[in-house]
Amino acid sequence: xxxxxxYGQGYPYLEIKKLPGKLIVVEGTxxxxxxxxxxxxxxWLEKNSFAVSDTGLRRSPLTQPGLNQAKKGNTLSxxxxxxxYATDFADRLENQxxxxxxxxxxxxxxxxxxxxxxRDVVRGIxxxxxxxxxxxxxxxxxxxxxxxxxxxxxxxxxxxRGFDYWESGMDLIKADNLYDSFVQYQTCMIQQFDKMxxxxxxxxxxxxRSIKAINDDIKIELQKILN
Amino acid sequence: MxKPNPCKGKLIVVEGIxxxxxxxxxxxxxxxxAEKGKSVYFSEWNSSPLVKSTSKLGKRExxxxxxTFSLIHAADFANRWENQFLPMLKAGVIVLAxxxxxxxxxxxxxxxxxxxxxxxxxxxxxxxxxxxxxxxPLDEAVERITSSRAKxxxxxxxxDLNLSEKKVTSFRLFQGKILExxxxxxxxxxFHVMDATQPIQKQQKEIRKVINGVLRGWEGLPNPVQxxxxxxxxKKAAALKEESHG
Numbered sequence: 001x002x003x004x005x006x007y008g009q010g011y012p013y014l015e016i017k018k019l020p021g022k023l024i025v026v027e028g029t030x031x032x033x034x035x036x037x038x039x040x041x042x043x044w045l046e047k048n049s050f051a052v053s054d055t056g057l058r059r060s061p062l063t064q065p066g067l068n069q070a071k072k073g074n075t076l077s078x079x080x081x082x083x084x085y086a087t088d089f090a091d092r093l094e095n096q097x098x099x100x101x102x103x104x105x106x107x108x109x110x111x112x113x114x115x116x117x118x119r120d121v122v123r124g125i126x127x128x129x130x131x132x133x134x135x136x137x138x139x140x141x142x143x144x145x146x147x148x149x150x151x152x153x154x155x156x157x158x159x160x161r162g163f164d165y166w167e168s169g170m171d172l173i174k175a176d177n178l179y180d181s182f183v184q185y186q187t188c189m190i191q192q193f194d195k196m197x198x199x200x201x202x203x204x205x206x207x208x209r210s211i212k213a214i215n216d217d218i219k220i221e222l223q224k225i226l227n
Numbered sequence: 228m229x230k231p232n233p234c235k236g237k238l239i240v241v242e243g244i245x246x247x248x249x250x251x252x253x254x255x256x257x258x259x260x261a262e263k264g265k266s267v268y269f270s271e272w273n274s275s276p277l278v279k280s281t282s283k284l285g286k287r288e289x290x291x292x293x294x295t296f297s298l299i300h301a302a303d304f305a306n307r308w309e310n311q312f313l314p315m316l317k318a319g320v321i322v323l324a325x326x327x328x329x330x331x332x333x334x335x336x337x338x339x340x341x342x343x344x345x346x347x348x349x350x351x352x353x354x355x356x357x358x359x360x361x362x363x364p365l366d367e368a369v370e371r372i373t374s375s376r377a378k379x380x381x382x383x384x385x386x387d388l389n390l391s392e393k394k395v396t397s398f399r400l401f402q403g404k405i406l407e408x409x410x411x412x413x414x415x416x417x418f419h420v421m422d423a424t425q426p427i428q429k430q431q432k433e434i435r436k437v438i439n440g441v442l443r444g445w446e447g448l449p450n451p452v453q454x455x456x457x458x459x460x461x462k463k464a465a466a467l468k469e470e471s472h473g
Binding site for chain 2: 008009011012013061062063065066069076077079080082083084086087090091094095129132133135136
């Protein structure tokens with residue numbers, strides 16, 4: 001990425017001269033196969049002698065205990081939750097991602113703030129407000145948006161981890177069962193991602209296909225930005 | 228950037244650097260209003276339990292950056308906003324706040340975050356009906372803090388900014404920066420400036436006068452005793468009416 005670009009004000013108190021690494025983001029809804037693809041990409045990049053660092057949501061040592069606690073009981077309102085996740089994201093960006101990029105690493109990020117924003121907006125947060133909050137976020141070199149239909153997501157969820165309270169948006173939808181809630185919630189999420197795909201110039205990948213087909217497409221796109 | 232308070236309740240805020248004496252004054256106000264039978268609610272900066280666990284961790288590990296420090300305090304404020312400020316204001320209560328969004332603006336900008344960015348963070352909050360700013364010279368505030376408190380904490384002293392290796396020096400420099408930010412906010416948000424070098428009692432008298440002005444002609448949520456009286460009066464009136472008709 002060489003020169004750092006931010007969506008807004010960035011970090012006025014930090015002097016970031018050069019970021020020789022690259023920031024590669026994989027986005028998409030729950031059950032779309034992001035982590036599988038991130039893992040495949042990591043291996044492929046390492047085989048090609050790039051140093052890779054991977055990072056995901058809710059992994060910051062600062063906010064992890066608080067977020068885990070919050071997830072157990074449904075006690076945080078949407079705005080508090082939103083700012084809590086923003087804190088987590090900012091912590092990882094400043095303390096993990098930027099240092100890794102400075103050191104020349106290829107950073108694979110399983111999700112970025114787009115997921116947080118989508119979750120916030122479907123819960124009634126003003127998108128303009130959220131967009132300004134993330135003015136500190138670094139513009140990635142490339143953003144892959146894995147896009148699959150809800151029915152595809154359902155087959156994967158059923159055959160993998162099963163339906164989950166949060167992935168079904170049960171805090172929001174109030175359906176009487178996880179399936180209906182999941183379908184409604186993920187449909188809303190896909191709508192949000194589709195909107196963001198234009199705003200943030202996502203590279204949209206059809207993720208209804210096989211793991212290999214998806215991976216081949218990602219690699220083709222990625223080749224274009226590798227040195 | 229803050230919208231006016233559209234609710235029935237009144238929002239009264241005290242602001243100022245550490246050692247300006249604002250907490251002493253708001254505590255007296257709280258007791259005075261309660262004594263007068265007003266419905267009043269008090270909220271303090273950085274006090275919601277869930278967010279506290281994270282801010283404690285960050286402070287202990289010294290892992291906050293100016294951005295995350297700012298965000299976690301905004302999260303705490305948002306939590307109190309939705310659970311305390313907003314419902315109480317809607318109910319018609321006088322909400323007293325020891326520090327408000329302005330503390331975030333002053334401290335975070337002093338740490339180097341962008342002023343507009345942090346103002347947007349708090350843009351869901353209302354402009355208070357009254358903000359009393361306790362203006363005190365830096366030396367006096369530093370003197371009050373260093374002589375009364377056992378130990379100045381790392382972030383209080385702005386040690387994360389590497390202004391000085393010495394805590395007291397760092398504290399003074401950091402509070403000086405915060406003071407500058409407060410100065411800018413006086414016209415921006417229409418603070419009522421209080422000379423905080425005056426005797427406590429004199430300040431309190433002035434504050435009560437200003438608050439009486441804000442509350443003149445205003446009727447908030449009655450207390451339960453008043454509410455029962457009003458109910459009894461209404462019932463009596465209805466019974467009288469019934470009698471005269473019968």
